Amino acid sequence: MQIDDAFLDEFEADIVRLSRRTYAEVGVPMYLVPEDLTNQTAHHQPNAQGQTLHDTFTAVCAALAARNGALSSQDIAHVLEVLADRHFLDQPFSAVAR
């Protein structure tokens, strides 16, 4: 996935906007990776939706790291928050809240 400057600018603006939420009182959508440590699960098969999310996440992280330096776990959480806000619903989740 190609990330241009305009996309990254908008993504960083979303990070700033969402970071200003009152976290203690609002719903924050988030993606979690499911892991079965009991080894009962067959190998995870990539699916189209997961692959798109993975490609976007990877590309955005790489582009942000190139622009701002290495990402912290907090930075990664912010990337996931923006992706979740944009993709959980047909409209941004944060728009439903407003």
Place this chain on the structure above:
Amino acid sequence: MNGPTLRVVNYHLTPTMRADQYDREFAALAARYAPVREDHLQTYLRTNRWPMDREGVLPVFYNGYRNNFDVARPLLEKHGLVGWFMAVPGYTDCPFNEQSKFAASHTIATVPDEYSDGRSALSWDELRALDGPHVVASHTRSHTRVGLDDAAVMHSEIVGAQEDFTRELGHPVRSFAWLHGGRYGHNRFADAAVDRAGYEFLFSNFAVQKLR
């Protein structure tokens, strides 16, 4: 991340003044996703597929707030969603007139003067009422940041919390959310305590792990 991903919406306080907002959010989530119980999660983690006709979503409520019961619960039920209530037994056990002080000293935000009796935490009666229609889970015993080399405190926060739930609910809870999101597999002392407590699912910042 190119395999399945789990969708959660993390909440903490749910004050009355934001009830309309939660109503809209739960309506939007329920229109697209199915409610999730622990047996559903178990199946999903084992098979990568939801046993429902739609993908699932978990509205997760951290810290065990009274306004989760009063404000969020009826709205969840209005829209047919299952809430996951990550409670803190030490907060619940705290006398009403000391809960504000307890919260302030355990990184638990509260709404000032929200309730005239001073109780801001879920009561055990409320947790028993949530247990079944919704999911009650453990978010440590006192919401205390624990040094990963302090085995005694770690035991209290992880195993002690489970003992509290077992005593009050009549059964152990299946899910645990470690304060600040630690994963299973990063610290052997924490892992051992989680094993002793018998938790089945561990929620961390970026993952949900099936442990047994």
